[in-house]
Amino acid sequence: MEERINVLSPSFRANPYPRYAAMRTSSPVCQVDPGGMWAVSRWDDVLFVLKNPALFSSQGFKAALEPPWIGYNPLVHSMVALDPPAHTRLRGLVTRAFGGGATRRLAPKVERRAEELAGKLVGDVDFVEAFAIPLPAFVIGEILGLDSSLHVHFKRWADEIVAITPEPSSAEHAAQVRTTIAELSGYLRQVVAARRQAPADDTVSDLIHAEVDGHSLTEEEILDFLVMLLLAGLETTTHLLGSSMLFLATHPALWEKLRGDPALASPFVEEMLRYDGPAHALPRITTAEVTLAGMTIPPGSLVLVLLASANRDEHHYADPDRFDLDRAAQGSLPFGHGIHACIGALLARMEVRTALEVLTRRFRRVELGAGEIRYNRTILVRGPVALPLRFS
């Protein structure tokens, strides 16, 4: 029997794409470590899973991100981890905050903040720290109406909650993550209390006054919701900014091309989302026995839906390992599909496009700086967490 792939091993995390390609060819539905989860790697099968929430439940988030050592993880009690009908009711509440109108209203503020941050990119910098974290933190802070002094904490909160593993790496690690969850919930509880006293024009106030089937949301439901929005809007966009700039720093001709024609920022973002998008896998749990690509998956199994592999499926894209600005990659799966498809997709695209327009306008060159490029170690999202760049 072939040795099982460990999706958390450093060699897999460093570059999972060749392993994804091998999986698609020889074992498109197979078990992987840790824990013998089932991985689904081909485009058609990924789409099948996402189109069938009754068979593949989003309670998979609970199985993946709330192991017993954690206690309570607000993320896995939020909308992203719910199935219909509870999911359907909650989803209606937030779509307004992330639609085209809201995104257009935010665009000038995003551009101003991107200009400010770009002004500090002098010489050698860690791009993640200096730009890729603060920009999405600012945006989600604006939407939720959170105090800007808290932005510096957002990323640590997000990192620790998204990186939860079946076992903690140490007792200290376990204590740290539990403290982070308590800290984040405690802070958001204060924000909710303040908005109850003095409502504002923001998502927190909207949630307090929202009614679902004639009932207001409970305090816990509001907190779970806010944690989910904070994490969903942060981690992914930071990684897309980082991966985009890493690619451009190592492909100077492409940087030149974007500098020459700012309209190319949009197709660049689309192809980057397909080629090396941040959302690698989504967790689902089977509600019944199901046969997929000839493999029988038992009920109650944790399934990893490999979006990043589907986005490189050779049966769907010609020459999928080539970055092709002319590909028109719309229709790829970087934001998921179906009832849980990302509600922040317009916003995320706008943030990264604006950032690229600002950066290509300001800098003639960008290249790799001294120091190590480090990647995160989570199963669900992937991107650089340290990216030394030199701007000139």
Ligand code: HEM
């Ligand atoms: C859901 C990706 C940015 C809010 C999702 C899903 C994916 C995804 C793949 C589907 C989850 C599932 O099916 O289980 C991304 C990527 C982003 C990004 C790649 C950036 C490049 C954002 C932003 C926000 C956001 C900026 C908002 C601030 C959400 C929410 C959901 C979601 C609320 C849950 C939707 C539901 O359960 O119905 N995202 N996302 N995302 N995303 Fe995003």
